[in-house]
Amino acid sequence: MPALNASATVAVIGAGAMGAGIAQVAAQAGHPVKLYDNRPGASAQAIDGIDRQLGRLVEKNKLTAEARAAIVARLQPVEAIEALADASLVIEAIVENLEVKRGLLRQLEDLCSADCILASNTSSLSITSLAAGLKHPGRVIGMHFFNPAPLMALVEIVSGLASDRALAEGLYETAKAWGKQPVHTKSTPGFIVNRVARPFYAESLRLLQEGAAGCATLDALMRDAGGFRMGAFELTDLIGHDVNYAVTCSVFDAYYGDFRFQPSLIQKELVDAGRLGRKSGHGFYSYAEGAERPQPVELSSDASVESCVVEGSLGVAEPLVQRLADAGVKVVRRDGSGVLRVGDAVIALSDGRLASQRSREDGMANLVLIDLALDYTKAIRLGIACAASTCEAARDQAVALLQRAGLKVSPLSDIPGLAVLRTVAMLANEGADAVLQGVGSAGDIDLAMRAGVNYPQGPLAWADAIGLPVVLRTLENLQAAYGEERYRPSLLLRRQVAEGRNFRD
Structure with missing residues (x-):
């Protein structure tokens, strides 16, 4: 017609x-x-x-x-x-x-x-x-x-x-x-956007509840590393917590209490208190006249760093190597398992495991994990998490190296999947389940999330760019860390990895 x-x-x-x-x-x-x-x-x-x-x-x-x-x-x-x-x-x-x-x-x-x-x-x-x-x-x-x-x-x-x-x-x-x-x-409940978007809010709310970082730091990471226009706390303050919480509860109830959509107690408390965000003058942030906006936490280091060693490929974070070289850092390459060494520090992209767990299991002393960035050539901030055994000097060397690349460095507690990586993995996972269940095509789901909520990239195309095996491993490690069905990988994601295919093939 x-x-x-x-x-x-x-x-x-x-x-x-x-x-x-x-x-x-x-x-x-x-x-x-x-x-x-x-x-x-x-x-x-x-x-x-x-x-x-x-x-x-x-x-x-x-x-x-x-x-x-x-x-x-x-x-x-x-x-x-x-x-x-x-x-x-x-x-x-x-x-x-x-x-x-x-x-x-x-x-x-x-x-x-x-x-x-x-x-x-x-x-x-x-x-x-x-x-x-x-x-x-x-x-x-x-x-x-x-x-x-x-x-x-x-x-x-x-x-x-x-x-x-x-x-x-x-x-x-x-x-x-x-x-x-x-x-x-x-x-189906939430159609495309209101369903697939739930993890964007849920993961930041969980990170806040678990003390990974404060609102300002988590929002800054989602903007400055993830490329989102707003972090989850800024956005829910803008939407209104009564509205956002009600949508989450509606989707959660409609899916018979599936823990992937579990509402946040932190957000419920804001609603109960009448702190609905901008429209009430207070939410996660205060909007009172003259109120000071909290700033993201940043690390700084005076350590002298002139060179680094890259062992193998850093995968999606590989552009960071060229950025370091362009900044005048001498880069030495050799075979290995995909890590970057500077001084005593070993730097690796998160795979969903705790830094302390990965340090022990993989025999990596002084491990510093870095978070995902939408574009490592343009990101202005990166989140890091250190293993409990990582010494302060090694952390400072890692921070100094990232600073040489022009990055602001924000610390997270030793949390599985850090901030951007776990959020993007969960968005992609929800998008995959929506495709599996016939809610929409992969193309329509990516378009909906870009045009409907201004995501910098469709979650399924983003997962393809990261590598579906990386996304699957991240989710499996998150599920193992928490012991919850919330992080169970979609059957479609498992199938695509098994067949060696991408979502947008």
């Missing part, structure tokens, strides 16, 4: 921030749009707000005054739901309540023509459940936009058990015509 013709009327129900944003998107794409809300005057007020936002774009020379006027002219506030009878597509963006949405859909089924598509912007409710009981459940499809809808590229096209595939394809093409990046997904 092709995209809706631009002359087709689109109706949006719900004039809150999300509904108004969707209405703006459709109007900008050329559709006549009817905006309805059961609160008197709310639709007109929302359109006035859209007009003001477009006005700011005109002031910045990002939109012409003529285009602004044309967009606003296509937006019609309506005060009665009966006025939506001629719509070709109705998108509901009302309260996240199953029974309320079901009642609305039943009303629309009787009101609108038989070929009108009924779309829900739900972020968490089952499309299958929403459509159940309707005379024609195949016309109900999820069209999940991300906030703010005019700016965020991703739209999840969600098919329930009865959803008509041709209609889903039509909505996919419509979203593309509206300038969005759509993905197909199956109606």
Whole structure:
């Protein structure tokens, strides 16, 4: 089915921030749009707000005054739901309540023509459940936009058990015509983004709970080494802990208490205390006027380092060697097991084991583990963890070497998988399970995480770049360290490694 013709009327129900944003998107794409809300005057007020936002774009020379006027002219506030009878597509963006949405859909089924598509912007409710009981459940499809809808590229096209595939394809093409990046997904808890993103929050929360480092240090590592726009604590403060915690609980409950999605007691305590983040003035950080933002912990060393020895390949961290050479460090290469030696220190990329465990098992004295970086040529910070037996002088030599490469060095306690590596491994693992269960294709999952939550790389493509055997070994070591099913590797990951294939092959 092709995209809706631009002359087709689109109706949006719900004039809150999300509904108004969707209405703006459709109007900008050329559709006549009817905006309805059961609160008197709310639709007109929302359109006035859209007009003001477009006005700011005109002031910045990002939109012409003529285009602004044309967009606003296509937006019609309506005060009665009966006025939506001629719509070709109705998108509901009302309260996240199953029974309320079901009642609305039943009303629309009787009101609108038989070929009108009924779309829900739900972020968490089952499309299958929403459509159940309707005379024609195949016309109900999820069209999940991300906030703010005019700016965020991703739209999840969600098919329930009865959803008509041709209609889903039509909505996919419509979203593309509206300038969005759509993905197909199956109606399962969290769809793609809200499911696959859970480990991003969960691993940082666990590291904080276990005393690996403070919020500022963990956030800095995710930004400066991992390439994420925000760390988990900054981001949850922005989202609102009530919202983020509720989504986690919803996914956890929907998967019958699977510990991969276990909510955090730390976040629950913030919610219980009313520390909801920016909107309440306090979350992990204080947003009170004049409040000082805590700074990440950094190590420094005055040790003199002029040369290092690289034994074998450092794998994904290999670009660090060239960075050291470019900084004037003499690099000597010889065969070995993939470690970097400087003075008494042995530096290796984490494999998910505790530094002390790996030092003992592999016979490496003065072991210093480094964390994963998105791009070792551009990272500005790197996390390290030392074995209990590593002497201070060896640690200082390792820090000095990394400083020569222009890196800030932040310490973590001896924690399995450090910060970035374990987070990326868990994101990839969740993405792999989503592919295995038919929630979405590998390409759609990577696109969804880039376009929906601004990840620097899709988690499955990132895992391919690291090497799937490395990711699998990291997860197996995490599972062994914790003794928990939370870190169990996906069957698809095991299969891809066994077959010598990547996710994106």
